[in-house]
Amino acid sequence: MKKVIFMSFMALFMSMTLTSCREENKTQKEELIEEMQAKDADIEVKDRATDTKIKMETEDKKVKIKEGDDGDTKIKVKEDNDGS
DSSP states (O other), X not given: OHHHHHHHHHHHHHHHXXXXXXXXXXXXXXXXXXXXXXXXXXXXXXXXXXXXXXXXXXXSEEEEXXXXXXXXXXXXXXXXXXXX
């Protein structure tokens, strides 16, 4: 019985160790959404039958993300660089 408890404890310990070392890779889409949320952007989401559109806008930056049902993602970023 001690062997079973020890083996299950070790398995739990190893799984916790391996999952905590894993690095999370974010997509460009996720990074842009987090960045714009941090800047308090106006966010508009349109979920249609064939695609999803996300429009985010701050005073100096506009981001449009269009994701189709086939997994194709298009990202447009426009930054206003006024010299004044």
